[in-house]
Amino acid sequence: MDNKRVILAVALSMAVLLGWQFIFPSQPQTPPAKQEQTVTQSQTAGSDASGPVSDQLPDPASTASIVSAKGTKLTIDTPLYSAVINSQGGLLENFKLKKFKQTIEAGSPDVDMVGTNALNKAPMGLILNGIPTWANGVWGYEGTSLNLSDDQIGSLIFRGDVEGFRIERRLTFHADNYLIDEDVRVINKSNPSGMGRLAFTTATRSLTAEDDRYNPTRISWYGSDKLTEETDREDLRETGMTASGNIDWAAIDSNYFILALVPGSDDITVKGKLQDDIFRVAAEQNVSFDKDIERQLSCSYYFGPMDAKLMEKVPGNLGKAVNFGWFDLIAKPLVIALEWFHQYTHNYGIAIILLTVVIKLLFWPLSQKSYKSMEQMKRLQPMIAKLREKHGDDREALNKEMMQLYKTYNVNPAGGCLPMVLQIPVFFGLYKALMGTVALRHADFIHYLPFTDIVWLADLSAKDPLYITPIVMGATMFLQQKMTPSAGDPTQQKIMMFLPLVFTFMFLNFPAGLVVYWMVNNILSIAQQWMMTRKVNN
Known part of the structure; x- marks a missing residue:
């Protein structure tokens, strides 16, 4: 198992989750009709x-x-x-x-x-x-x-x-x-x-x-x-x-x-x-x-x-x-944080950006370890390639020697995907918060497209009517993929480069506030990767 494959699995899982939410929004659980009818009849007989x-x-x-x-x-x-x-x-x-x-x-x-x-x-x-x-x-x-x-x-x-x-x-x-x-x-x-x-x-x-x-x-x-x-x-x-x-x-x-x-x-x-x-x-x-x-x-x-x-x-x-379903425990603290920022900024768009910065700072140490793990995995790729040539189709022997290799160089193959795994619940918690918090209904961010009279991000709980933010988000995700240390086989790398297009399509109809969060998170991740890469190269 290599780092790139784990990240790919996590990214694809998130894509499936997002797609499922987009195509089949969750329905609340209701009690069985027959049971309700029996209870009612027993209590209202006569x-x-x-x-x-x-x-x-x-x-x-x-x-x-x-x-x-x-x-x-x-x-x-x-x-x-x-x-x-x-x-x-x-x-x-x-x-x-x-x-x-x-x-x-x-x-x-x-x-x-x-x-x-x-x-x-x-x-x-x-x-x-x-x-x-x-x-x-x-x-x-x-x-x-x-x-x-x-x-x-x-x-x-x-x-x-x-x-x-x-x-x-x-x-x-x-x-x-x-x-x-x-x-x-x-x-x-x-x-x-x-x-x-x-x-x-x-x-x-x-x-x-x-x-x-x-x-x-x-x-x-x-x-x-x-x-x-x-x-x-x-x-x-x-x-x-x-x-x-x-x-x-x-x-x-x-x-x-x-x-x-x-x-x-x-x-x-x-x-x-x-x-x-x-x-x-x-x-x-x-x-x-x-x-x-x-x-x-x-x-x-x-x-x-x-x-x-x-x-x-x-x-x-x-x-x-006021209930956000499975993500209630995450969504409610996020709502409290957004309202706290809003009392100072008086703009929920800016509040979302500040919340994104805070979340990024909380995940910063894990992200640092993630980038370090990916760099280490990249350096091990030549050795892993030789092991694949050596063992051919013998998957058991290949996996055994790969695990020994990871142990020798103190590398965690799953370390690169941990921040992404932890951010998925935060993402869905914010999604629920944006869709279910009345304060964000019709909340204005940038009412008019700059230098025009075209209404733009006038409602953070609705989609971007001009689709600018999801396209920019997709571009930042693509740039982030280009900057990520390359590991794995060429097929996996091509799939990873295709994911930004998939995410862009899914985000087209998501609330603008959610897209702003993910876009800003990508920009911060790009800055962090650039700093980490510069440090490694020096």
Whole structure:
């Protein structure tokens, strides 16, 4: 085994991993459908626990007309968002994030967490014993439109009589967070029901394009220290999802935004479905409704960015929604480092470059040993060639004498590939961080191509629209290969020189921030190799 062959194997393995990620993005694990169905049936036997997938929901076309005819629009304005709540049942009509735009185009509207047509599916509507309270009740309200600033908190109260039940919904809004707290009081005045079910719901249009494989809109839930996600739209359309038991929260989310329900009780049934291109989720719990006895329930809502700091302030382990999969332990420290650099540079592109320099310094001693090992391997090539001539096809004898040769000259044949092996997890960790950190969404580096008005690196989470950085990256990788001490047979050397072209092709559609990282890393490696070669030659 020689050094060049090991490096080639590592490089090809990385190419396969990158290609696999590019062609087949990873899908989250979901629990078996049959098992979920069995659990749900065992816990809801004898009750018509319908929630958002029930035929008891009103006709989708009727919800908006009911609300517009009976309700009053109340606005909530904070530094983070503006929202409209309808007094007819307390439905959420829109929830616009002031700090996030839909695109990078000038004049782009704010991101609306509800979206067009979602009102028909009753976001923040209460379902009581299968009854859509916003459609069947007579509602009034207490309070006025809210204009909150700094750390202010404000509340609105909605009261309704729905088929013998008296309901009071108190919604509390926070100016410094996307959190909405709800306290519900229900009194059975004349309904014959003894046991019942109350469901908190939310709904939104798709947060991402339907064909977006890297950033799908999904339904997720967390319970028993486990995050579960469902991204298959066909399954959500046809059968939906159901999960019961010890569940902390349920949500509709993407890589960058989330609409979460955090019920006060963890013994709930979560149901979700995709109906008419609107994602719906309900968190339902069983409640006893004895006559004239007041029942108090609670739920927290979070409609906003996947901001770990803000989500940690929400009850119910909502911060666990920020998850980078296999590379979570690597990606999260990288995000922290990027944010630390950004607070001084105010530019995530520069922050990525500084992070690359730090990573390179950490790997510097290993890289030095790597280059030294490659130089030693290069000097051993004439002796290895003679051994091959001597033993011919006797691979066992050849390998035995080669290992003795490495031992005699104190050479580690795998030493040259160690830095590359260690950097692969860092690379994928940064890839996950760039694809899943909302702060990097629409993060600007070099907005316009120098000396032109052509938009260039205006979004580090998206590909380079001009493909300049991946081409430069490929060129630096080619130069690095030319500078690498030559070892191995000519066929291996030709394959190694072909790898920059393969990597360039794969990097064309990768996030620009990731390409900047790899390009700068190559430039630093070239400088290090040049210094090492100069030192050896002198």
